[in-house]
Amino acid sequence: MHGFYIYAITAILLFCLGLWGLAFHRNLLRKIVALNVMAGGVFLFFISIANPDQSGEVDPVPQAMVLTGIVVAISLTAFALCLARRIHEKTGQNELDTSCSIEDGDG
Amino acid sequence: MALFLDILVAFSLVAIAWRIMRAPGHFQAVVLFITFGLLLSLAWARLNSPDIALAEAAVGAGLAGVLLLDTLRAVAQPGKVKTGAHFSWLLLPCLLLAGLLTLSIIHIQPDSQGLARAVEAGMQTTSLEYPVTAVLLDFRGYDTWLELGVLLAAVLGLLCVRRKKSIRAPLLPAPAEPVGRWLISILLPLILLVGGFLLWLGAFAPGGAFQAGVVWAAGGVLLWQAGHPSLGALPVSLWRTGAVLGFALFWLLAATALIRNEPMLTHPQAKAWILAVEYAAALSIAVCLTSLAIGGQKSEDRNQKSEVRDQRSGDRCQITNNR
Numbered sequence: 451m452h453g454f455y456i457y458a459i460t461a462i463l464l465f466c467l468g469l470w471g472l473a474f475h476r477n478l479l480r481k482i483v484a485l486n487v488m489a490g491g492v493f494l495f496f497i498s499i500a501n502p503d504q505s506g507e508v509d510p511v512p513q514a515m516v517l518t519g520i521v522v523a524i525s526l527t528a529f530a531l532c533l534a535r536r537i538h539e540k541t542g543q544n545e546l547d548t549s550c551s552i553e554d555g556d557g
Numbered sequence: 558m559a560l561f562l563d564i565l566v567a568f569s570l571v572a573i574a575w576r577i578m579r580a581p582g583h584f585q586a587v588v589l590f591i592t593f594g595l596l597l598s599l600a601w602a603r604l605n606s607p608d609i610a611l612a613e614a615a616v617g618a619g620l621a622g623v624l625l626l627d628t629l630r631a632v633a634q635p636g637k638v639k640t641g642a643h644f645s646w647l648l649l650p651c652l653l654l655a656g657l658l659t660l661s662i663i664h665i666q667p668d669s670q671g672l673a674r675a676v677e678a679g680m681q682t683t684s685l686e687y688p689v690t691a692v693l694l695d696f697r698g699y700d701t702w703l704e705l706g707v708l709l710a711a712v713l714g715l716l717c718v719r720r721k722k723s724i725r726a727p728l729l730p731a732p733a734e735p736v737g738r739w740l741i742s743i744l745l746p747l748i749l750l751v752g753g754f755l756l757w758l759g760a761f762a763p764g765g766a767f768q769a770g771v772v773w774a775a776g777g778v779l780l781w782q783a784g785h786p787s788l789g790a791l792p793v794s795l796w797r798t799g800a801v802l803g804f805a806l807f808w809l810l811a812a813t814a815l816i817r818n819e820p821m822l823t824h825p826q827a828k829a830w831i832l833a834v835e836y837a838a839a840l841s842i843a844v845c846l847t848s849l850a851i852g853g854q855k856s857e858d859r860n861q862k863s864e865v866r867d868q869r870s871g872d873r874c875q876i877t878n879n880r
Contacts, residue, residue, distance in 0.1 A: 451851050453563055453603075453604070454598070455662075456563045456567045457563070457567060457600065457603075458662050459567075459606065459659055459662070460570055460571055460600075461569040462573045462655050462658045462659055462662070463574070463655055464570060464571065464574050465655075465658075466577060466651040466652065466654050466655035466658075467571070467574045467651070468574065469651050469654070470577075470578060470588050470645070470647055470648050470651040471577070471578040473645070473647045473651075473786065474645035474647050474648075475578075478581065479583055479587075479628060479629060480583060480586060482625075483577060483586055483587065483590050484577075484578065485592065485626065486617075486621065487574050487577060487578075487590070490593070490594075490597050490617070493609070494597070494600060495650040496600070497604050497606055497609065498604060499665070499680065500671055501604050501605055501606070507674045508604070508605045508606055508673075509671035509672055509676075510585065510672075510673065510676050510688035510689045510691070510692050511671065511676065511692055511696075511697070512671070513606050513608055513609060514689050514692040514693045514697060514700065515697075515700065516606075516609050517608055517612055517689070517693065517699050517767050518638060518693070518701065518704045518767075519760075520609070520612050520613060520617070520767075521612075521616070521617050521708065521767060521771075521842065521846075522702055522704055522707050522708075523699075523716055524616050524617075524620055524621060524624075524846065525707050525708050525710075525711035525845075525849065526711070526847075527621055527625075528624055528711055528715065528849035528850070528852075529711045529714050529715060529718075529849075531624055531625070531628040532714075532715045532718050532719065533718060534632065535628055535630060535631055535632060536718050536719075538631070538632040543730060551669060555631075
């Protein structure tokens with residue numbers, strides 16, 4: 451039973467640390483890394499809840515869903531990194547400029 | 558002892574996540590993230606989930622690391638000093654959220670059975686012997702089908718953003734050769750073998766299409782990293798077929814079930830059919846992930862430049878053929 455609490459609380463901390471990083475980092479690459487840490491937290495929570503006493507058979511459905519989730523997360527990461535590169539090529543910046551509005555953003 | 562190990566893994570995970578957020582340099586953060594992936598796969602192993610541990614070790618620590626480092630190199634701003642991460646008051650609401658979520662899990666009554674019993678009951682109707690593979694390919698075929706769709710969509714999106722017409726364009730050999738070719742000749746057969754073994758194992762033990770596909774993708778990336786021309790020499794049609802094969806087979810399965818007036822994705826209980834879908838899925842995952850890893854390269858806006866590169870890759874092919 452202790453395993454459930456240890457890993458569930460770890461998962462929550464990972465999620466919240468990732469959320470924090472996503473919010474305060476301006477660099478897009480760092481934001482993507484933070485997003486991946488968040489995803490790790492969610493997966494960990496799911497599996498810790500599926501396997502509360504760390505013994506015997508683990509519920510196979512959450513395992514299959516997390517496996518699917520890992521592949522979806524890497525697709526998302528790859529695409530996001532590609533967009534970040536495109537932004538860098540277009541603007542020379544590694545971060546989104548949020549100070550300008552849409553009207554004067556065409557320059 | 559087990560408690561101690563769990564606490565150690567949990568503490569290291571949180572500490573590394575903290576360092577990832579606070580690291581002053583981007584490179585440091587990326588390397589820490591690779592470590593984070595390895596530690597996470599240790600946690601999966603502690604949680605009796607060897608399937609996820611395998612996939613996480615290959616994806617979280619391997620492919621994600623390659624993608625991040627590659628992008629870091631591409632977007633590096635040499636003149637600019639790396640701005641460090643500033644401490645932010647936003648940590649307070651996030652910690653508050655963590656506290657609230659922790660309060661909520663105390664009231665969860667962990668249901669130790671979950672859907673395990675339902676899967677066990679369903680195992681009699683399927684020809685697979687390992688429950689996780691059975692869930693992936695038989696009971697929850699939708700998830701796997703749509704996941705292959707997501708992979709395909711990511712590859713297509715990447716081609717659109719990079720303004721490339723075919724998958725072939727990103728498959729040019731890398732200019733540098735950070736990994737010696739001799740290393741490739743040792744590692745690649747091993748990687749192919751391990752991937753194939755995992756695929757075969759999936760029918761009755763931890764392993765399966767995901768893990769095999771990811772391991773093969775790692776092989777493909779390694780091949781590209783070494784500047785080996787073989788990937789670029791593959792015909793485009795072969796790549797396209799490989800990328801859509803898994804999705805297409807699931808689609809075929811769904812369509813034939815509808816024609817036979819049965820619920821979608823039900824199929825004749827033949828092991829050959831399931832295995833065909835599994836093998837196709839593994840191949841598609843490998844091809845798509847490899848394309849995602851190599852496809853982010855700067856697109857060729859000059860035809861001349863790509864011609865030069867084509868010529869060079871052709872030369873390299875000849876060299877290898879002559880050997």
